[in-house]
Amino acid sequence: MAKSEETSSSSSSSHRPWESYHTVYTNAKAGMDGVDKEKVQRVVYEMSKGSKYFENEERKEAYMRQKIENMRAQRAKLKATDLSYYQRVADKRISELEATRDLSRMWLHVDMDAFYAAVETLSNPSLKGMPMAVGRMSMISTANYEARKFGVRAAMPGFIACKLCPELIFVPTDFKKYTYYSDLTRKVFQEYDPNFMAASLDEAYLDITNVCKEKDITVGEVTEELRQNVYKATGLTCSAGVAPNRLLAKVCSDINKPNGQFLLANNRAAVMTFISSLPIRKIGGIGKVTEHILKDVFEIKTCDDLLQKSSFLCALFSPSSADFFISVGLGLGGTDAPQGRSRKSMSNERTFSATKDETLFHQKLVELAEMLSADMEKEGLHGRTLTLKLKTESFEVRTRALTLQSYICSSKDILKHASKLLKAELPVSLRLIGLRMSHFNQDKDGTLSDPTQRTLLNYIKPGDGNVKLVDEEHSDMKDDSESHCYSYTDPSHEHLKESNNNNEQVLEHNKLEDYECKYQIKENNPVENLMNFSEFDAHGTEIYSIKGRNQDQLTVIDFSDNRNRPSLSYHKDVLIWLEDYKCSICGVELPSSFFEERQEHSDFHLAEKLQVEEESRPSYKNFPLKNRMRQKEAAISQSKGKKKQKHSPSSGKHIPIDAFFTKTCHNL
DNA sequence: GGGAGAACTCTCT
DNA sequence: TTCCAAGAGAGTTCTCCC
Structure with a gap:
């Protein structure tokens, strides 16, 4: 930015401080063309000023400015030779990416107009023509076009919307209703592309290449027909954009909103003309922060600028970010057939009034x-x-x-670990708690597989007798104090194996058909198979024990069959709770409800046994397991202590906004 | 050096 | 008078460990 511009801007900011308060609410959205932008900005500023939210936004802004300055400094350090090198890198990437251009498909992006608001109006026609928002005083999900004229829009707090539009009517969200109407639209989409990609309840991408050929009508006619069919099925209007790829189709659907369509021809010249003057903020994936950085550091405002400044982008951004920017400059986007995408994570979060009440935190966590x-x-x-x-x-x-x-699913397990994580943060005053689970073990066919759970074969060691510690060099299990891996071979049976299961030694018999199993194992229900069963005879003796994470690790020990009843020597090796309360090794009595105590007790005997095993092995004689375990634990605790935690902007320290964009520039 | 894990940001609806 | 959501995906850096 030129110096004179900066001076003028800062002078203006002192008189009109709201101008430097950047919110998403002032960005143009469909139906907001005639909005008094400055009024909206001023109201948002006045309503927010002094609040904790505002202070946090200021901290974030300050941090972003600092990062922009850092990037400017990095840019200034680039020498002519560096730029020449990165220009060659950029040119190479441009030609490589250009070679991937596919103009053979026509993608349609369909976007329902003010979807939630339109559905609410459909079920309550008296709302028609009135400014209305779906949501609450704390937050709005969407607003109809009448409300948008006042600057009211999605993701805006209701109390600010009320200030902008005192007549605003609030309608609570009703997702059942929206899902119902969404399903109706999807039935229509399916007729045009059975493999359409639903982006959300109110948006979808369709490859209409084939349907145009089949119906022998133009792309425009197909789009018009689809929109009419959606209206017939739902009574709701939608907007559509057609282009050679999804990225452009999404941009196009926004051009003639509401209830309109825009078609971009599938030839390179048309694409390049369209993209050249397009503001970067119109591109999905370029948000407030990226837009700021590109504008303030590189003076990039349009997609064409991205190509013109590609050497800088290659020099200062990571390869994947630079590739993305160059692709946008070329008007490239996804054209491939949708692949079956599996879920990556699942989460829940709840906002509440800020409090330090730990009882409430626990309640929320539950x-x-x-x-x-x-x-x-x-x-x-x-x-x-x-x-x-x-x-x-x-x-x-x-x-x-x-x-x-190991993989978990039960609320009990989730709560146990979540509580530990929360405990480490106390005391703290919170306004939101959320839990997210990721790293799922659902593979393509929906079956469960656990990378850390050894397969049974991993534990078979031919010729082993009874219970034996698996050599560490044969195990890729982590050397973790929480992991104990044994293999077991009963001389009287061909394949008795053992797998690890949460500190419990578990035996598996390969020939289940030899035994009359009293429990029906639901093969396709891993959840139910997570349960541990035991059954006792009239004398309280355990006759069955079924433990397992899923059918792969299913464990059945039939103690009613004397062939399986553990021998005395076996008892000495493996801890069993005799009659469900007495330790088979030392006789200590612990009822089954003392779960944690039992775990500790089991660990104690296990460690004891490992010590004996280790000491009997020459290579470890001088380095007993307990010492190694202690060392490991010390290392873990040390590493945990040393683990650098990134700081949020509010801490005034490091926050890697630039981490997403900048890369280490060795030449600088 | 590479993989895994952790923490965090950005983006979208 | 109210006082800034929820859920998900993707990408990056940093650290640790092998």
């Missing part, structure tokens, strides 16, 4: 764990990484994650 567990169960998912999200009173967002050895 609710979230139950909701998350129920949602995961619905989709048959089990996850390994649990992330706790916190938003402090000052709007600082913190995330704390934990990756477990």
